[in-house]
Amino acid sequence: MPIHSPRETFDRALQKLLDQVLLLGSMVEEAVQGAMEALQRRDHIAARRIYAADQQINEKRYAIESECIALIATQQPMARDVRFLAAILEIITELERIGDYAKGICRINLLLGESLIDPAAWLSLQQMAALGLDMLHRALDAFVCQDVKTARAIPAEDDAVDSLYNQLYRRLVAQMAGQPETVERSNHLLWAAHNLERMADRVSNICERIVYVSTGEIKELDSTEGNIETPGN
Amino acid sequence: MPQTLSPQYAIQAKNLSVYYGAFRAVKNITLSIEQRKVTAIIGPSGCGKSTVLRSFNRMNELTPSASIAGEILFMGQNIYAPEVDPVEVRRRVGMVFQKPNPFPKSIYENVAWGARLNGFRSGLGRPNMDEWVETCLRKAALWDEVKDKLQQSGLSLSGGQQQRLCIARAIAVKPEIILMDEPASALDPIATLKIEELMRELAEEYTIIVVTHNMQQAARVSDFTAFFSMDEDRAGALVEYGLTTQIFTTPKDSRTEGYITGRYG
Amino acid sequence: MKNPLPNPLQPVFEPEVAQRNRLAAVWRLLFRLSVAISLGFLALLLFNILNQSFGYAALTTKIDPASLAVNGAALQTLGKEDLLKILQAKISKGRLRQLDRELPLSERSREDVYALVWQEVVQPEVAYTWPLLDSLWRPAAVRAEAAARYPQAQLTFRSWANASFIRSSQSSDPLNAGVRTAILGSLWTIAITIVIAFPLGVGAAIYLEEYAADNWLNRLIQTNINNLAGVPSIIYGMLGLAIFVRTLQPLTSGAAFGVSDPTTANGRTILSAGLTLALLVLPLIIINAQEAIRAVPDSLRQASYGLGATQWQTIWHHVLPGAIPGILTGAILAISRAIGETAPLVVVGAATYITFDPSGPFSKFTTLPIQIYQWTARPQAEFRNLAAAAILVLLLLLLSLNASAIVLRNRYDRK
Numbered sequence: 062m063p064i065h066s067p068r069e070t071f072d073r074a075l076q077k078l079l080d081q082v083l084l085l086g087s088m089v090e091e092a093v094q095g096a097m098e099a100l101q102r103r104d105h106i107a108a109r110r111i112y113a114a115d116q117q118i119n120e121k122r123y124a125i126e127s128e129c130i131a132l133i134a135t136q137q138p139m140a141r142d143v144r145f146l147a148a149i150l151e152i153i154t155e156l157e158r159i160g161d162y163a164k165g166i167c168r169i170n171l172l173l174g175e176s177l178i179d180p181a182a183w184l185s186l187q188q189m190a191a192l193g194l195d196m197l198h199r200a201l202d203a204f205v206c207q208d209v210k211t212a213r214a215i216p217a218e219d220d221a222v223d224s225l226y227n228q229l230y231r232r233l234v235a236q237m238a239g240q241p242e243t244v245e246r247s248n249h250l251l252w253a254a255h256n257l258e259r260m261a262d263r264v265s266n267i268c269e270r271i272v273y274v275s276t277g278e279i280k281e282l283d284s285t286e287g288n289i290e291t292p293g294n
Numbered sequence: 295m296p297q298t299l300s301p302q303y304a305i306q307a308k309n310l311s312v313y314y315g316a317f318r319a320v321k322n323i324t325l326s327i328e329q330r331k332v333t334a335i336i337g338p339s340g341c342g343k344s345t346v347l348r349s350f351n352r353m354n355e356l357t358p359s360a361s362i363a364g365e366i367l368f369m370g371q372n373i374y375a376p377e378v379d380p381v382e383v384r385r386r387v388g389m390v391f392q393k394p395n396p397f398p399k400s401i402y403e404n405v406a407w408g409a410r411l412n413g414f415r416s417g418l419g420r421p422n423m424d425e426w427v428e429t430c431l432r433k434a435a436l437w438d439e440v441k442d443k444l445q446q447s448g449l450s451l452s453g454g455q456q457q458r459l460c461i462a463r464a465i466a467v468k469p470e471i472i473l474m475d476e477p478a479s480a481l482d483p484i485a486t487l488k489i490e491e492l493m494r495e496l497a498e499e500y501t502i503i504v505v506t507h508n509m510q511q512a513a514r515v516s517d518f519t520a521f522f523s524m525d526e527d528r529a530g531a532l533v534e535y536g537l538t539t540q541i542f543t544t545p546k547d548s549r550t551e552g553y554i555t556g557r558y559g
Numbered sequence: 560m561k562n563p564l565p566n567p568l569q570p571v572f573e574p575e576v577a578q579r580n581r582l583a584a585v586w587r588l589l590f591r592l593s594v595a596i597s598l599g600f601l602a603l604l605l606f607n608i609l610n611q612s613f614g615y616a617a618l619t620t621k622i623d624p625a626s627l628a629v630n631g632a633a634l635q636t637l638g639k640e641d642l643l644k645i646l647q648a649k650i651s652k653g654r655l656r657q658l659d660r661e662l663p664l665s666e667r668s669r670e671d672v673y674a675l676v677w678q679e680v681v682q683p684e685v686a687y688t689w690p691l692l693d694s695l696w697r698p699a700a701v702r703a704e705a706a707a708r709y710p711q712a713q714l715t716f717r718s719w720a721n722a723s724f725i726r727s728s729q730s731s732d733p734l735n736a737g738v739r740t741a742i743l744g745s746l747w748t749i750a751i752t753i754v755i756a757f758p759l760g761v762g763a764a765i766y767l768e769e770y771a772a773d774n775w776l777n778r779l780i781q782t783n784i785n786n787l788a789g790v791p792s793i794i795y796g797m798l799g800l801a802i803f804v805r806t807l808q809p810l811t812s813g814a815a816f817g818v819s820d821p822t823t824a825n826g827r828t829i830l831s832a833g834l835t836l837a838l839l840v841l842p843l844i845i846i847n848a849q850e851a852i853r854a855v856p857d858s859l860r861q862a863s864y865g866l867g868a869t870q871w872q873t874i875w876h877h878v879l880p881g882a883i884p885g886i887l888t889g890a891i892l893a894i895s896r897a898i899g900e901t902a903p904l905v906v907v908g909a910a911t912y913i914t915f916d917p918s919g920p921f922s923k924f925t926t927l928p929i930q931i932y933q934w935t936a937r938p939q940a941e942f943r944n945l946a947a948a949a950i951l952v953l954l955l956l957l958l959s960l961n962a963s964a965i966v967l968r969n970r971y972d973r974k
Contacts (some may be wrong), residue, residue: 067487131539135513395858408866488793
């Protein structure tokens with residue numbers, strides 16, 4: 062058994078950690094996907110299931126976090142290794158928050174009861190979710206491949222999500238003004254849209270960490286912020 | 295006097311105290327070492343970590359004034375029982391030292407000597423000496439570097455290679471446990487990491503107990519860590535023993551915490 | 560010398576570098592001088608020996624060899640028959656019979672017979688010798704002096720250390736005297752000394768270093784060994800006389816083994832001398848072997864024990880091989896010491912005049928230093944030349960013994 066690298070054990074531990082992060086990522090993706098499907102079908106059983114499953118996401122996140130801390134404490138990571146572990150600590154937080162958004166969407170599903178969703182509003186929500194999930198998926202791929210170029214490009218796509226959100230916001234506000242009886246329902250939908258919009262922001266944060274691992278730069282990646290028209294951002 | 299011994303333990307110290315003359319260097323150590331794991335013993339200078347290590351294969355007896363109280367159980371047997379021969383104990387519990395100390399003989403002979411000494415017999419289905427030397431050098435991750443110069447002196451190798459030769463020499467007598475007394479303290483950082491990686495690999499087959507004054511090394515290499523400290527009467531005592539990740543992230547004893555964060559001792 | 564470096568520390572320090580360097584130079588000079596003086600003394604010694612060993616000698620003869628010419632043919636051209644006739648005519652019947660008994664004249668070669676004629680009939684004698692320095696620098700003056708003072712003498716350049724000097728045994732005639740007996744005596748004695756002292760000394764050293772516990776008894780033994788190394792050699796001679804020559808006489812004379820006649824045998828033999836010298840060099844060997852064993856790194860012993868080796872396996876496989884170069888260095892020192900010893904051998908009873916070769920450990924004997932001592936004590940000047948030549952031989956013997964030990968040591972040292 063020849064030694065390939067003097068830090069083979071550590072390298073294996075890092076690889077295992079990366080696998081765990083990807084597993085967490087796919088759990089989160091599934092949760093968002095499932096939450097949206099349940100919302101579309103108004104499926105309360107699925108919504109409750111996904112709501113409960115968020116606990117697993119949280120546990121996975123804490124497991125990865127303590128493994129990270131153990132590696133930092135025992136393996137004296139340096140340079141890229143320490144950036145990698147620091148990035149993972151950030152990334153899993155972001156992923157866990159995205160999981161919380163999925164959970165939030167499930168909760169809105171339950172709050173909406175049996176009431177129907179305006180098809181135009183649903184279309185916007187669905188597009189936002191699709192865009193956000195695609196960004197997340199490619200961001201995680203970029204993390205595996207250490208693909209800085211892709212990671213730098215993804216945050217710009219956030220603009221599309223923002224504009225969808227802005228459209229939906231205007232539509233729902235107009236609706237609420239015209240039909241006061243829809244205020245509660247529209248408000249719920251607005252919250253779902255807000256969650257999806259925040260999800261894309263969190264993907265941008267993940268991308269920042271991917272760039273940091275490879276280059277050591279910590280800075281905001283350009284997503285033309287400021288065109289969100291809602292308060293309480 | 296066979297005693298019941300949990301099979302997962304390679305060796306156990308029970309109420310072990312070691313004396314040099316009237317001075318008690320180590321007191322009341324009770325420690326169970328897991329099989330096929332790397333266990334690190336850390337602690338400040340003079341806390342008796344090497345003393346405890348050397349009592350695991352009765353090497354401490356080479357110091358004329360040394361004596362022990364308590365028991366060390368290996369395979370259910372107290373190795374300090376009068377009917378146990380230290381020579382046999384040392385074959386079963388091998389040792390690698392702080393300074394690489396290959397014999398001033400050829401690389402081949404360094405590995406073969408101990409095996410021959412202990413009555414190595416080749417034969418049907420068993421390796422001959424050449425094969426055995428190769429096996430041991432491979433396990434010590436040294437074969438590729440020395441296969442073309444087996445007849446050269448062991449002293450012609452670099453420090454890190456010499457230490458791996460010493461490890462090959464130790465495993466050539468088929469020990470069950472390998473004691474390492476600060477095995478990398480005389481080596482450069484890369485050679486050190488190589489030795490550490492080798493320890494991880496050897497742990498698949500052997501139980502490894504390593505004494506090190508290098509906390510980071512203990513953290514990197516070991517599965518379990520025992521922290522020793524000195525008492526008010528200057529005798530070494532076991533403070534905390536547990537999983538390495540636990541010791542290095544959430545030590546239970548404030549003395550351990552103080553030591554590993556560099557704020558004490 | 561001005562300091563070219565700007566020195567901002569000047570107010571605090573006054574380094575005085577130049578002065579310190581001057582002092583260093585003075586010391587270096589002193590050390591060099593001490594080496595030079597030692598070399599000077601050594602050169603002086605060698606010069607003195609060489610000066611005496613070679614040089615012009617004025618030889619006179621009892622009978623002019625020219626008068627022995629037969630039918631006009633010079634002595635050196637005669638055949639064996641003519642030489643035998645001269646011999647029979649010129650020397651006594653008794654001497655002739657004696658020579659015949661040693662080796663029948665008819666069986667001797669022509670050269671042998673010629674040498675006998677030269678020795679028994681012509682009988683050359685040394686009238687006067689000149690040192691090498693005079694012989695080389697003012698040969699004309701030497702020749703003039705020889706012609707004036709010894710008109711009949713023949714002046715030849717003589718090397719006192721020559722092949723026949725080494726081959727011949729002791730003789731009262733300086734021209735025929737040699738050191739063969741002494742060389743053999745020295746070799747026999749040294750051989751016995753080493754055979755006894757080496758294993759005993761190394762064994763004792765191993766015990767003291769590897770086995771002996773650190774207690775008062777062993778410390779006492781150690782102190783005594785160290786002190787014994789400094790005891791004057793004559794004391795050992797007296798010890799040898801009392802123990803080996805007197806008390807153990809049946810053993811050292813060989814009588815107990817039936818080797819020699821018990822009525823005439825005594826203990827003044829090579830064996831007694833060898834045993835005495837062995838006692839003398841034993842502390843030397845022990846101390847050196849101890850040093851060598853102590854110098855074997857403890858890490859090797861630990862490594863050996865760690866593999867499950869016994870104490871003896873550790874000593875035999877690691878300690879002794881590591882210590883052998885140092886042990887042999889001790890042995891070299893011991894040989895050098897023993898080969899030059901004179902006083903204890905005089906006490907033990909080395910013969911000062913002996914003509915037959917030693918045949919074994921129970922023979923009477925003499926050694927080179929004793930031979931030298933005896934020759935220098937003689938009044939005739941030419942024996943001083945012989946003594947110088949014998950010193951040359953002794954030095955060569957010493958060098959060759961040491962060289963072989965060094966070769967041996969280097970073979971073990973190459974690891």
